[in-house]
Amino acid sequence: MNLVVQVLFVLLGLVAVGSALLMVTSANLVHAALWLVVSLGAVAGVFLLLAAEFVAWVQVLIYVGAVVVLLLFALMLTRAPTGSQPELSARRTVPAAVVAMLVAALLGTTVVAGFSGATIDLRHGQVGSAEVTGGSLFRTWVLPFEVLSVLLLAALVGAIVLSRLRSTELSGGDPQMAGSPPDSSGNGGG
Amino acid sequence: MPLWWPLLLAALLFSIGVYGVLARRNAVLVLMGVELMLNAANINLVAFDAYLRDALHSGQIFALFVIVIAAAEIGLALAIVLLVFRTHGHIEVDRLRALADRDEAPEEVRR
Numbered sequence: 001m002n003l004v005v006q007v008l009f010v011l012l013g014l015v016a017v018g019s020a021l022l023m024v025t026s027a028n029l030v031h032a033a034l035w036l037v038v039s040l041g042a043v044a045g046v047f048l049l050l051a052a053e054f055v056a057w058v059q060v061l062i063y064v065g066a067v068v069v070l071l072l073f074a075l076m077l078t079r080a081p082t083g084s085q086p087e088l089s090a091r092r093t094v095p096a097a098v099v100a101m102l103v104a105a106l107l108g109t110t111v112v113a114g115f116s117g118a119t120i121d122l123r124h125g126q127v128g129s130a131e132v133t134g135g136s137l138f139r140t141w142v143l144p145f146e147v148l149s150v151l152l153l154a155a156l157v158g159a160i161v162l163s164r165l166r167s168t169e170l171s172g173g174d175p176q177m178a179g180s181p182p183d184s185s186g187n188g189g190g
Numbered sequence: 191m192p193l194w195w196p197l198l199l200a201a202l203l204f205s206i207g208v209y210g211v212l213a214r215r216n217a218v219l220v221l222m223g224v225e226l227m228l229n230a231a232n233i234n235l236v237a238f239d240a241y242l243r244d245a246l247h248s249g250q251i252f253a254l255f256v257i258v259i260a261a262a263e264i265g266l267a268l269a270i271v272l273l274v275f276r277t278h279g280h281i282e283v284d285r286l287r288a289l290a291d292r293d294e295a296p297e298e299v300r301r
Contacts, residue, residue, distance in 0.1 A: 006191055013199045020203055020226055024210035029219065036222050043203075043229050050196065052236045052250045055257075059232075062257050067225060067264050074218050074268045078275045092284075096212035104205035111197035118193035120241045128239070128250045136247040137254070148258050155262035162269040 005122060009049050016042035027084045033071050040064050051125050054133040196237035204230035217271045217281040221264060228260045 016039050023035035040063045047056035126132060137145060203226055210223025232253040239249025275281050 002191070006195075009191060009195060013195070016199065017202050017206070020206040023222060023226070024206055024213065024219075029216060032219055032222060036225065039203075039226065040229060043233060046196065046199065046233060047236055047253075049191075050236045050240045052239065052253065055232070055236060055250050055253045058254060058257055059229075062261055063225070063229070067261060070264055070268055071218055071222060074221075074271055077272055078218065078281050080216070080218070093213050096209050099212060100205045100209035103208050104202055107201035107204065108198055111201055112194045115193045115197060118241060120191045120193050120196075120237065121243070122191060122240060125240055125243050126247075128247055133247060133250055133254075137251055140246050141248075141251050144255060148255055152258060152262050155266050159265045159269040162266070162273055165273060 002122075005049055009046065012042045012045040012049070015039075016046065028082070029075050029080045029085070030072070030082055033068055033075065036071070037064055037068050040068070049122075050120070051122055052128045054128055054130045193237065193241050196233050200230040200233040200237070203227075203233070215282045215284055217274070217283050218268075220283060221267050221271070224267075225260060225264065228256055232256055 019035045019038035019042065023032050023039060026032040026035060040059065044056045044059040044064070047053075047059060207223045207226035207230065210226060211220050214220050214223065235249040235253045235256070237249075239247060239253075242249070271281055274286065278286065
């Protein structure tokens, strides 16, 4: 049982890291978004292995369902070319890779040196099912939950206000783009 | 399962997200890197929840909160990205230099 969990964890971790690497190096925008789906799905599997069942399904619903669809819509609305674009990360690749490797080395050595002896006992823990998580959320963490709902409402209102701005109300902008936005005619009046 | 396995996975995903944020030019791809970094933080929270066997499940609850904040962030950020596209015609972050820190003032300040 324990060996199965460990093998599954290693496989899911390899899938997550590999698809994340393909995501940040892909020359195709839509392929990058789809590799993000694979990576987030593998992370949801990792959550399942770590006895966080409800978080795993929320991850699938919110991230894989909603966030990636939003990203694909943003790619579509910004008229992203669907073909391959080799100049997508042409400059700054080497310094960015150096910084990322330094971050990986620093964080990796820190966590391995700090927690090398500790093991997670998954057999005696409580599975974070919907019942357990809901009870904990609404008994103990009600105030942050409500604050978070207000934050979500504020973000929603902010996104609506931002996307209702007409291009003539914006202060300036490039003159060649002033008349061309196709979606600015129907949403005036606000 | 050793505790450092999920922590190392989270560190690797976080640094890949750092690379994505630093190297990509398209603003949507930069946002994807941010999402990857938030997910790595979630792995840490869930792993320590399982390690400490917290009776209140604070790790998993905070992972849920991070997911909600990420959803709010991506909604606002995509609205801003669409607004930038409508005013500038592109969303390449290294060409958006109107707020850049320059040594001297440029001759023609872009509106």
